[in-house]
Amino acid sequence: MEFFKQAKAVKLRSHLDKYLVADDDQKTVRQSRNGSTRKAKWVVELVEGKSDCVKLKSFHGHGGYLTATDMAFLLGMTGNKVIQADYEKGMDWKYEWEAIRDGFQVKLRSWCGKYLRANGGTPPWRNSITHDDPHTSSTLNWILWDVEAVEDIESYTAESILSSLSSVSDEALDSEMGSPMSVFSTKSPRLNSNFQDSQIISSNKFRSTTAMDFFYNAKAVRLRSHHNKYLHADDDEEAVTQDRNGSSNTARWFVEFVPEFENIIRLKSCYGKYLTASNQPFLLGMTGRKVLQTLPRRLDSSVEWEPIREGNHVKLKTRYAQFLRANGGLPPWRNSITHDIPQRTATQEWILWDVDVVEILVRSPHVSHSDSLDFKPKSPSAPPISIKSGRFLRQESRDLNVNVSSPPKSDGRTIYYHVAEDNGEVEDEDVQGYTFSFKGHGVEELSRKLKEETGLEGMILCTRSPLNGKLYPLRLQLPPNNADMHVILVLESSTFGQDLAKQGLL
Known part of the structure; x- marks a missing residue:
């Protein structure tokens, strides 16, 4: 609920990078890429006696409430319509949405236990809004929303924004280039407030702790992408790419733990530079941003990654809630690395990584943290001994019989x-x-x-x-x-x- 308690009005942005808007007919709600219009603004009303519920009232037209109906969106399909509706006394349950936090995002659950869902695909699904459950793994992100606080609503002054978000750094504010201030959005700045950080850590504690198990005893790791390629530090000491050669020293990333956080790490290349989520677009007009090796004078949130467990894999999230992504396809996408949010179902696995520990950090009262057991291969034919994820454990007998540097067979x-x-x-x-x-x-x-x-x-x-x-x-x-x-x-x-x-x- 901290998403909404800190804002008098919000914008909701879907996984498709589109905003929830109230249409001109004062009944329909849909998605639109235009987030600067009044249609995209929703006034927040807290529900008395229900600390985790809100009502959302349109800032456009007559001010109808975001309403979950029991009308089917399409006959024979599961999703039900979400509309704008006038307030009707005694029917409050239709307008109430339970806010459930999911990392840096939120799910909004309706009165019948379904979730506010931003649909993709072909018309009539494209840009539509329903309340439904995700029925496949590829639609799990369809019910996740980024919350952006709105600055220019009546009675919500600049002073109140500055006081409620006083912990945001000037550097992060400048990076938004005048866009609406995000409370916990995919572009939200690093939150330095102890209260905010503790909320992030506590809300993710179970998930983040299990993901941190991949790194806790690691001094160095290799990261293998969905394309069976390893994350490599290029020899120009700036670029980051994918390569099938896992035995190269450039595939080794040294793990550093951030002292003030229990679920954040930094990764340093063999050139002594940090894996960095930059603000530079990879290609003009595209959403992905470059991931580089850098050595900043002051270590900031751009070099920090939050591991999130996904089955036997790990997702690495930036403090702006984007993910380390291994791109496929044709050049210049092929073998490139960006940080982004998967916009399409086919790219959901591009943010999943297998973690292979190649150097163990010995944690003992008698041994300093700088001491470690180095399992670097002594000959080309000997693969590194590693602590593997579940996927690696199942393949261990096969892996020990092949040269690490040999490229895997084609997967189709x-x-x-x-x-x-x-x-x-x-x-x-x-x-x-x-x-x-x-x-x-x-x-x-x-x-x-x-x-x-x-x-x-x-x-x-x-x-x-x-x-x-x-x-x-x-x-x-x-x-x-x-x-x-x-x-x-x-x-x-x-x-x-x-x-x-x-x-x-x-």
């Missing part, structure tokens, strides 16, 4: 896909789009996998002809040699899908 091909509009047009086709790794060979198998990835029924898998640029249904076998593929999904029910059927192409 990369599938790049876009979802076509009703008329067959593809939005942002020149951008990489969604991706996932596929090990099969048949079109039917790929179709099942895409249905799993997207949740869409009745899809036609199409490819664009290199001769005339037109879309044609994909048939028979996939290209040989595990070559990467670009696929476009067309819904059978769409105008373009029906045209393909009329032409006898299905």
Whole structure:
């Protein structure tokens, strides 16, 4: 509830980097990238007698309340409509949302136990808002919201903001370039207040403590990405990339613990520089920001990472709630490292890392912390002895019989896909789009996998002809040699899908 108690009004930003807005019809709510409009502002009303509940009243139009209804959004689907509604005495439960903290973000639970959910995908799902449960692992982030406090609402003066957020550093304020001050958003500055920090630590204590087990006894680690590549410090002593060679010294990262926090670490490369979440965009117009090796004169939050356990893997979160991300796809994305939030279901695993301890820190009353047992390989054929995550334990017998420097076998091909509009047009086709790794060979198998990835029924898998640029249904076998593929999904029910059927192409 500290998300809302510190603000008279807020903006809510979804995992798609879009804001919850009240539409002009004074009934609909949806998502929009425009966060500067009045439609994106919601006045916070605390619920008397319920310390963890709020009502959210639109700052636009007649000021309707964010309301969870029992009306289905689409017949046969699970999600129910969320609308703006006028206050009705005795029906308070419809307007109440239970705020549940999840790291630096919040989930809002409705009266029936469902969560405020920002939907992605094709129309009519795109930009819609429902209250529902995440039914697959790929939709877990759809119910997470970043909370930004609004400065320019009536009776909420600049003085009150400055007093409530007096612990925010000037450096962090400047970095926002005039955007609304974030209380606990994906861009929130480092919080130096003891109260705020203690809240962050206590709310994440169980999850963070288990994740810290990967690092607690480690003097040095290797981090392996979803693409079976290791995090490497480039020899220019600035860039950070991925590489399949895990035996190189540049894949070794020394672990430092931040004294004032029990769940924060720093990682130092073999060149003595820190893994740093910079504020520089990786590519203009894209969301990801560069991760570098730096040696700042003053150690700040940019070199601090919060490990969060995800099964047998770890996510490394910046103090701005973005994640260390290993990118795949075509150059310049291939082998690059950024910090970002997965915007699409296909990139959720790009922020997961396996931790391989290659040097143990001995914690003993008789041995100083600087002493350690170095398990650096003595010969090219001897892999480093390590304390492994669950995934490594299952593979230990295989790993001990191979050269560490040998690249692993291919895990299949990369599938790049876009979802076509009703008329067959593809939005942002020149951008990489969604991706996932596929090990099969048949079109039917790929179709099942895409249905799993997207949740869409009745899809036609199409490819664009290199001769005339037109879309044609994909048939028979996939290209040989595990070559990467670009696929476009067309819904059978769409105008373009029906045209393909009329032409006898299905």
